[in-house]
Amino acid sequence: MTVPLLSLQGLTKAYPGVVANDTVSFDIGEGEVHALLGENGAGKSTLVKMIYGLVKPDNGKMLLRGQPYEPAEPRQARADGIAMVFQHFSLFDALNVAENIALGMENPPEMRDLAARIREVSETYGLPLDPFRTVGDLSAGERQRVEIIRCLLQDPKLLIMDEPTSVLTPQEVEILFKTLQKLQSEGTSILYISHKLEEIRTLCDHATILRLGKNVGECIPSETSARDMAEMMVGSTLQTPERGSREFGAVAMDISGLSVPAPSAFGTALKNVHLTVRKGEILGIGGVAGNGQDELLGVLSGETLTEADAVKLHGEPIGKLGPTARRKLGVLAAPEERLGHAAAPDMSLTENAMLTGSVREGLEKNGFLDWGATKDFAERIIKAFDVRTPGPGNAARSLSGGNLQKFVIGREVLQDPDVLVVNQPTWGVDAAAAAAIRQSLLDLAAKGAAVICISQDLDELMEISDSFAALNEGRLSAPREAAGLTVDEIGLMMGGAHGMEVAHV
Amino acid sequence: MDLSAINPVLLIASLMVAATPLLLAAIGELVVEKAGVLNLGVEGMMIVGAIAGFATAVESGSPFFGFIAAAIAGAALSILFAILTQFAQANQVASGLSLTLFGLGLSALMGQSYVGIKPPQMGDIHIPVLSDLPVVGPILFGHDIILYFGIALTAAVWWMLKYSRLGLVLRAVGENHDAAHALGYKVLKIRLLAIMFGGACAGLGGAYISLIRVPQWTEGMTAGIGWIALALVVFASWKPWRALLGAYLFGGVTVVQLNLQAAGVAIPVEYLAMSPYLITIIVLVILSADKSSAPASLGRNFHASR
Known part of the structure; x- marks a missing residue:
C-alpha cells in the first residue's frame, strides 16, 4: 500500500x-x-x-x-x-x-x-x-x-x-x-x-x-x-420509532390567510399561510432553513402577535394572545435554537423548567415560585427523556446539544399539550436520541394532541408525519398526505434547487 | 440684535475648529466599534488626553509633544479597558462607564496645578499665496496641522475599512468573532489594537480642546463631547464620511449659536445652547434609516471556549 x-x-x-x-x-x-x-x-x-x-x-x-x-x-x-x-x-x-x-x-x-x-x-x-x-x-x-x-x-x-x-x-x-x-x-x-x-x-x-x-x-x-x-x-441495538394507527379528531389549530412582514432585515415575511392540524395528527413542515420556519414558529407560539382571527385554537381566536396565555390554553412550543431561545444557557435545568412550566404545572403561586415542585418537574423530565446530566442544578449550557434537546422537548411533552409546535426537534442529535424524541412526539399524538413539526430533516418528517407541507420563501404549500410522497415531489414542494442548474460534470 | 457682526468666512473657519475634537474621537470610536467593541469611556479618555497634552505642552514648551503625550495617555487608559473587557471578560458597558468616571477624576487630580496657565501656541500653517486668498484662504489653508490630520485620518480610516486587508479582517472580527476565530484570526489581538487606536484618537481630540480650541485647562472641559462622539458613530451608521459630516454639522451649529448669542438674538440662551446637540441628532437619525449596519458582534465579549 x-x-x-x-x-x-x-x-x-x-x-x-x-x-x-x-x-x-x-x-x-x-x-x-x-x-x-x-x-x-x-x-x-x-x-x-x-x-x-x-x-x-x-x-x-x-x-x-x-x-x-x-x-x-x-x-x-x-x-x-x-x-x-x-x-x-x-x-x-x-x-x-x-x-x-x-x-x-x-x-x-x-x-x-x-x-x-x-x-x-x-x-x-x-x-x-x-x-x-x-x-x-x-x-x-x-x-x-x-x-x-x-x-x-x-x-x-x-x-x-x-x-x-x-x-x-x-x-x-x-x-x-x-x-x-x-x-x-x-x-x-x-x-x-x-x-x-x-x-x-x-x-x-x-x-x-x-x-x-x-x-x-x-x-x-x-x-x-x-x-x-x-x-x-x-453500541447497542437501535429502536426505530413505531407509529400506531391513530384516529384524527376535530381541527385543533387553524391558520387562515396569514401574512406577517419580515421581523428583521435578514428575516423572511410570511405570505398568505393556510394551515390546519387535527387532534392526533402530526403535520410535518419541511423546507430549507431561512424560508420562514422561525417566523412561523413565532406566530404559532405567540411570540409574534397577529390579527386575532388569523390563528384559531378549537375555533377560538388566539392571534392576540402572548406565549403565556397560549400555554395556559395548551399551545406549547419548542423553538430551534437551544441556547438562547428554547433554554437560557446560564440558568440551571430547574430554572429552565420553571420558565415554560410555571403555568401548566402550577409552579407559581400568588407570585411566589415553588422551587421544590420545579425541581421535581425537572427531575421527571431528566428521567423520562434520559437526559444525561449530573443533576437538575446544572446549567443548560453544560449539556451537550443532544442532551439539552431531549430536555427542551421533554419539558414541553410532559406538560401534556393540546397543540405542540417543535422546530428542528432532532437538529444535531444522534440517532438513538433522535429516535427517542420522535417516539415521544408519536406517543403524544397517539394520546390525541396535535403536533406541528417543523424540520429540515426529510427522513424525520417522512418517519413521523401524517401530512406534509413545505415552506418556501415564506409561503406554505398545500399540505399533502405524507404516505407515498416521493423525494422528487417533496423537492419540488420545497422550491426545487433554488435556481441551481444541475451540475454538468 | 446685530447679525451683520457675524462674518461668514470666520464662521466656517471656526466651525472646522469646533468640529475637530468631536471628529477625532468619533473616528477612533468608529474603528473600535467596527471591531465589535463598545467602549463608552470616550469622554474619560478625552479628558485625560486633554490634561496630559496640556501638561506636557506647558512643561516642554512644545504643543506638538503635547499631542503625542495626549495620544499615548488616551491609549494607555484604553489598555485598562481592554484588559478588563478582553482578558478579564468584564462587561463592556460597565467598564466603559467606569472608565469615564475614572478619567474625569484622574484628570482633575493631574490638572490641579495647571489651572489658569496659558499653553504654548500651535501655529497655523501658512502657505504663501494660497493662505492669502480671500475667503478660500482662511477656510481651507489657514488652520493648524491637527485639523488637517483629522480629515486625513477620516480618509485613511475610510480607505482602510473599505479596501485594505486589515480593514476586512477588522470588520470580520466585529461581525462574527467566532467565525473569525475559526478561520484563524487573532480576535483579542485585533480588538486590543482597535481599542488602543480609539484611545489614542480620543486623547488627541481631548488635547485639541485644551491646546487649540479653548486653550486653557479647566476641570471637566470636554463637556460631553465624548458622549456626542459615541452617538455620532451610531447615527453615522459606522461610516467615516458621515461621521465627518455629523461632526461639522455639530461644530457649525455650535459656532452659529455662539455668534447668535453674542449678537443678542431674542431666543433664550438655553435653547441656543442645546441646539447643536438637538440638530445633530435629528439630522443623523434621518440619515441612519438603514439600521442593519451595526457590527453584529458589537458589545459581545469573545472567549475561545474550546
Missing part, C-alpha cells in the same frame, strides 16, 4: 472531566472519501479541529504524506492543503461573497481578480455564485457553496466536511455529491462527517466509527447496512 495522505496515530485530547479523543488512529488515503461516524459527543468535532489546527492534541501524532504534521493554527493547516467546511457556517452576514472568501485565504488576489476566479471555479464545479452578493441574503445552500468555493480556491489535498447536507434540499444534495465526486476524481481526499447513513453509503469509500472518543471499528459503507452502522455508533 502506498503512503496514506494523512495518518492519525494515537491522537488523544482530554478536557477537564471528559476525554474527547482517546488514542484515535486511522489513515485517509489519496483520493479517498472517508466517513467519520459517531453519536453526539463521540469526539468527531474535536478530532477534525485537531486536524485543522484549532485544537492541539495532548498526545499522539499526525503524518501528512509520511511527514510529521503539527499545525499550530488553521493558517498552517491551510498552507499544507487542508481545508474545512464548517457545520455551523463560519460566514460573515454583512460582508459580500468575495470578501468572505478573501478572509479564508492566505494571500488573496485583488478583489476584481478574486471575483473572476470565484466565477471560474463556481462554474467548473457547477456551483453558481455571484461574488458581490451580501451573504446575509443567501439561502443555506448558497452559503454552503461560499464555504466550499472558499476551500476549492486553495486547491486542497484534503477537504473536511462537517455535516454538509443537513440544510440542503434533495436536489442540492445531489449537486453537492456530484461536486464531491468530481473532486475525488481529481485526486482530492475528503473527510466526511454526517449523521445520514444512507448518504455515507452512496458517497464514501471507507468509514471510521467513533464512540465515546474511541475508534470502535471501521467498515466499507457500501457493503454495510445503515442499521449495522448505526448500531456500531450506538
Whole structure:
C-alpha cells in the first residue's frame, strides 16, 4: 500500500472531566472519501479541529504524506492543503461573497481578480455564485457553496466536511455529491462527517466509527447496512420509532390567510399561510432553513402577535394572545435554537423548567415560585427523556446539544399539550436520541394532541408525519398526505434547487 | 440684535475648529466599534488626553509633544479597558462607564496645578499665496496641522475599512468573532489594537480642546463631547464620511449659536445652547434609516471556549 495522505496515530485530547479523543488512529488515503461516524459527543468535532489546527492534541501524532504534521493554527493547516467546511457556517452576514472568501485565504488576489476566479471555479464545479452578493441574503445552500468555493480556491489535498447536507434540499444534495465526486476524481481526499447513513453509503469509500472518543471499528459503507452502522455508533441495538394507527379528531389549530412582514432585515415575511392540524395528527413542515420556519414558529407560539382571527385554537381566536396565555390554553412550543431561545444557557435545568412550566404545572403561586415542585418537574423530565446530566442544578449550557434537546422537548411533552409546535426537534442529535424524541412526539399524538413539526430533516418528517407541507420563501404549500410522497415531489414542494442548474460534470 | 457682526468666512473657519475634537474621537470610536467593541469611556479618555497634552505642552514648551503625550495617555487608559473587557471578560458597558468616571477624576487630580496657565501656541500653517486668498484662504489653508490630520485620518480610516486587508479582517472580527476565530484570526489581538487606536484618537481630540480650541485647562472641559462622539458613530451608521459630516454639522451649529448669542438674538440662551446637540441628532437619525449596519458582534465579549 502506498503512503496514506494523512495518518492519525494515537491522537488523544482530554478536557477537564471528559476525554474527547482517546488514542484515535486511522489513515485517509489519496483520493479517498472517508466517513467519520459517531453519536453526539463521540469526539468527531474535536478530532477534525485537531486536524485543522484549532485544537492541539495532548498526545499522539499526525503524518501528512509520511511527514510529521503539527499545525499550530488553521493558517498552517491551510498552507499544507487542508481545508474545512464548517457545520455551523463560519460566514460573515454583512460582508459580500468575495470578501468572505478573501478572509479564508492566505494571500488573496485583488478583489476584481478574486471575483473572476470565484466565477471560474463556481462554474467548473457547477456551483453558481455571484461574488458581490451580501451573504446575509443567501439561502443555506448558497452559503454552503461560499464555504466550499472558499476551500476549492486553495486547491486542497484534503477537504473536511462537517455535516454538509443537513440544510440542503434533495436536489442540492445531489449537486453537492456530484461536486464531491468530481473532486475525488481529481485526486482530492475528503473527510466526511454526517449523521445520514444512507448518504455515507452512496458517497464514501471507507468509514471510521467513533464512540465515546474511541475508534470502535471501521467498515466499507457500501457493503454495510445503515442499521449495522448505526448500531456500531450506538453500541447497542437501535429502536426505530413505531407509529400506531391513530384516529384524527376535530381541527385543533387553524391558520387562515396569514401574512406577517419580515421581523428583521435578514428575516423572511410570511405570505398568505393556510394551515390546519387535527387532534392526533402530526403535520410535518419541511423546507430549507431561512424560508420562514422561525417566523412561523413565532406566530404559532405567540411570540409574534397577529390579527386575532388569523390563528384559531378549537375555533377560538388566539392571534392576540402572548406565549403565556397560549400555554395556559395548551399551545406549547419548542423553538430551534437551544441556547438562547428554547433554554437560557446560564440558568440551571430547574430554572429552565420553571420558565415554560410555571403555568401548566402550577409552579407559581400568588407570585411566589415553588422551587421544590420545579425541581421535581425537572427531575421527571431528566428521567423520562434520559437526559444525561449530573443533576437538575446544572446549567443548560453544560449539556451537550443532544442532551439539552431531549430536555427542551421533554419539558414541553410532559406538560401534556393540546397543540405542540417543535422546530428542528432532532437538529444535531444522534440517532438513538433522535429516535427517542420522535417516539415521544408519536406517543403524544397517539394520546390525541396535535403536533406541528417543523424540520429540515426529510427522513424525520417522512418517519413521523401524517401530512406534509413545505415552506418556501415564506409561503406554505398545500399540505399533502405524507404516505407515498416521493423525494422528487417533496423537492419540488420545497422550491426545487433554488435556481441551481444541475451540475454538468 | 446685530447679525451683520457675524462674518461668514470666520464662521466656517471656526466651525472646522469646533468640529475637530468631536471628529477625532468619533473616528477612533468608529474603528473600535467596527471591531465589535463598545467602549463608552470616550469622554474619560478625552479628558485625560486633554490634561496630559496640556501638561506636557506647558512643561516642554512644545504643543506638538503635547499631542503625542495626549495620544499615548488616551491609549494607555484604553489598555485598562481592554484588559478588563478582553482578558478579564468584564462587561463592556460597565467598564466603559467606569472608565469615564475614572478619567474625569484622574484628570482633575493631574490638572490641579495647571489651572489658569496659558499653553504654548500651535501655529497655523501658512502657505504663501494660497493662505492669502480671500475667503478660500482662511477656510481651507489657514488652520493648524491637527485639523488637517483629522480629515486625513477620516480618509485613511475610510480607505482602510473599505479596501485594505486589515480593514476586512477588522470588520470580520466585529461581525462574527467566532467565525473569525475559526478561520484563524487573532480576535483579542485585533480588538486590543482597535481599542488602543480609539484611545489614542480620543486623547488627541481631548488635547485639541485644551491646546487649540479653548486653550486653557479647566476641570471637566470636554463637556460631553465624548458622549456626542459615541452617538455620532451610531447615527453615522459606522461610516467615516458621515461621521465627518455629523461632526461639522455639530461644530457649525455650535459656532452659529455662539455668534447668535453674542449678537443678542431674542431666543433664550438655553435653547441656543442645546441646539447643536438637538440638530445633530435629528439630522443623523434621518440619515441612519438603514439600521442593519451595526457590527453584529458589537458589545459581545469573545472567549475561545474550546
